[in-house]
Amino acid sequence: MAEKNIFEKIIDRELPADIVFENERILAIQDIAPKAPVHLLIMPKKVIHDIQSISEEDLPLIGECVIVAQKLAEQFNVQGGYRLLTNCGPSAGQSVFHLHFHLLGGRPLGMMG
Ligand code: AMP
Numbered sequence: 474m475a476e477k478n479i480f481e482k483i484i485d486r487e488l489p490a491d492i493v494f495e496n497e498r499i500l501a502i503q504d505i506a507p508k509a510p511v512h513l514l515i516m517p518k519k520v521i522h523d524i525q526s527i528s529e530e531d532l533p534l535i536g537e538c539v540i541v542a543q544k545l546a547e548q549f550n551v552q553g554g555y556r557l558l559t560n561c562g563p564s565a566g567q568s569v570f571h572l573h574f575h576l577l578g579g580r581p582l583g584m585m586g
Pocket of ligand 1: 560566567
Protein backbone atom coordinates (compact mmCIF):
# COMPACT_ATOMS: atom_id res chain seq x y z
CA MET A 474 0.00 0.00 0.00
CA ALA A 475 1.25 3.51 -0.84
CA GLU A 476 2.58 5.68 1.99
CA LYS A 477 -0.12 7.94 3.43
CA ASN A 478 0.25 11.63 2.71
CA ILE A 479 -0.22 14.37 5.33
CA PHE A 480 -3.96 14.75 4.83
CA GLU A 481 -4.60 11.01 4.92
CA LYS A 482 -2.73 10.92 8.24
CA ILE A 483 -4.82 13.84 9.56
CA ILE A 484 -8.03 12.09 8.46
CA ASP A 485 -6.87 8.92 10.25
CA ARG A 486 -5.92 10.93 13.38
CA GLU A 487 -2.25 10.04 13.05
CA LEU A 488 -1.36 13.74 12.83
CA PRO A 489 -3.02 16.64 14.66
CA ALA A 490 -4.93 19.41 12.93
CA ASP A 491 -7.31 22.21 13.83
CA ILE A 492 -10.55 20.62 12.65
CA VAL A 493 -13.41 23.01 11.84
CA PHE A 494 -15.88 20.50 10.35
CA GLU A 495 -16.21 16.75 10.12
CA ASN A 496 -18.78 14.19 9.10
CA GLU A 497 -18.49 10.63 7.76
CA ARG A 498 -17.37 11.78 4.33
CA ILE A 499 -15.67 15.16 4.71
CA LEU A 500 -13.07 16.86 6.90
CA ALA A 501 -12.26 20.57 7.01
CA ILE A 502 -9.23 22.01 8.79
CA GLN A 503 -7.40 25.29 9.25
CA ASP A 504 -4.49 25.66 6.83
CA ILE A 505 -1.21 25.53 8.76
CA ALA A 506 0.26 28.40 6.71
CA PRO A 507 -2.71 30.69 6.05
CA LYS A 508 -2.59 32.97 3.01
CA ALA A 509 -5.57 35.03 4.25
CA PRO A 510 -7.29 35.69 7.60
CA VAL A 511 -9.62 32.80 6.75
CA HIS A 512 -7.88 29.87 5.07
CA LEU A 513 -9.59 26.53 5.42
CA LEU A 514 -9.05 23.24 3.61
CA ILE A 515 -12.10 21.13 2.80
CA MET A 516 -11.42 17.57 1.73
CA PRO A 517 -13.26 14.34 1.10
CA LYS A 518 -12.07 11.51 3.33
CA LYS A 519 -12.07 9.19 0.32
CA VAL A 520 -8.61 8.90 -1.20
CA ILE A 521 -8.78 10.96 -4.40
CA HIS A 522 -5.52 12.47 -5.57
CA ASP A 523 -6.81 15.54 -7.34
CA ILE A 524 -9.82 16.99 -9.18
CA GLN A 525 -8.63 15.39 -12.42
CA SER A 526 -9.05 11.96 -10.81
CA ILE A 527 -12.69 12.24 -9.82
CA SER A 528 -15.27 10.01 -11.44
CA GLU A 529 -19.00 10.51 -11.87
CA GLU A 530 -19.67 8.53 -8.73
CA ASP A 531 -17.70 11.15 -6.77
CA LEU A 532 -19.89 14.04 -7.90
CA PRO A 533 -22.18 13.98 -4.82
CA LEU A 534 -19.07 14.14 -2.65
CA ILE A 535 -17.75 17.15 -4.53
CA GLY A 536 -21.14 18.81 -4.25
CA GLU A 537 -21.15 18.17 -0.53
CA CYS A 538 -17.70 19.81 -0.26
CA VAL A 539 -19.26 22.93 -1.81
CA ILE A 540 -22.17 22.88 0.64
CA VAL A 541 -19.70 22.51 3.52
CA ALA A 542 -17.74 25.45 2.10
CA GLN A 543 -20.92 27.57 2.05
CA LYS A 544 -21.63 26.75 5.69
CA LEU A 545 -18.05 27.42 6.76
CA ALA A 546 -18.06 30.72 4.85
CA GLU A 547 -21.05 31.77 6.96
CA GLN A 548 -19.52 30.43 10.15
CA PHE A 549 -16.30 32.39 9.51
CA ASN A 550 -18.26 35.42 8.32
CA VAL A 551 -16.86 35.60 4.80
CA GLN A 552 -20.05 34.58 2.98
CA GLY A 553 -20.06 37.92 1.14
CA GLY A 554 -16.75 37.24 -0.60
CA TYR A 555 -14.38 34.32 -0.66
CA ARG A 556 -12.39 32.16 -3.03
CA LEU A 557 -12.89 28.41 -3.28
CA LEU A 558 -10.22 26.67 -5.33
CA THR A 559 -8.33 23.49 -5.83
CA ASN A 560 -4.85 23.13 -7.27
CA CYS A 561 -4.40 20.19 -9.63
CA GLY A 562 -0.87 18.96 -10.25
CA PRO A 563 2.54 20.35 -9.29
CA SER A 564 2.54 22.98 -12.03
CA ALA A 565 -0.64 24.45 -10.52
CA GLY A 566 0.93 24.48 -7.05
CA GLN A 567 -0.55 21.28 -5.63
CA SER A 568 1.74 20.06 -2.87
CA VAL A 569 -0.47 17.53 -1.06
CA PHE A 570 -1.87 14.89 -3.38
CA HIS A 571 -5.17 14.34 -1.65
CA LEU A 572 -8.02 16.37 -3.17
CA HIS A 573 -8.78 19.49 -1.12
CA PHE A 574 -10.48 22.83 -1.67
CA HIS A 575 -8.97 26.01 -0.27
CA LEU A 576 -11.50 28.46 1.17
CA LEU A 577 -9.84 31.87 1.39
CA GLY A 578 -11.33 35.09 2.64
CA GLY A 579 -11.26 37.87 5.19
CA ARG A 580 -9.30 40.32 3.05
CA PRO A 581 -9.60 41.67 -0.49
CA LEU A 582 -8.30 38.82 -2.64
CA GLY A 583 -7.84 40.73 -5.89
CA MET A 584 -7.81 39.16 -9.30
CA MET A 585 -6.34 35.73 -9.98
CA GLY A 586 -2.93 35.88 -11.54
P1 AMP B 1 -1.82 22.61 -2.13
O1 AMP B 1 -0.47 23.26 -2.28
O2 AMP B 1 -2.90 23.19 -2.98
O3 AMP B 1 -1.69 21.11 -2.28
O4 AMP B 1 -2.29 22.91 -0.65
C1 AMP B 1 -1.74 22.26 0.45
C2 AMP B 1 -2.00 23.14 1.64
O5 AMP B 1 -1.86 22.35 2.80
C3 AMP B 1 -1.04 24.32 1.79
O6 AMP B 1 -1.78 25.55 1.81
C4 AMP B 1 -0.35 24.06 3.13
O7 AMP B 1 -0.12 25.22 3.87
C5 AMP B 1 -1.34 23.12 3.83
N1 AMP B 1 -0.77 22.20 4.81
C6 AMP B 1 0.35 21.45 4.69
N2 AMP B 1 0.51 20.69 5.80
C7 AMP B 1 -0.53 20.97 6.61
C8 AMP B 1 -0.92 20.52 7.91
N3 AMP B 1 -0.20 19.62 8.58
N4 AMP B 1 -2.05 21.03 8.45
C9 AMP B 1 -2.78 21.95 7.78
N5 AMP B 1 -2.47 22.41 6.56
C10 AMP B 1 -1.35 21.94 5.98
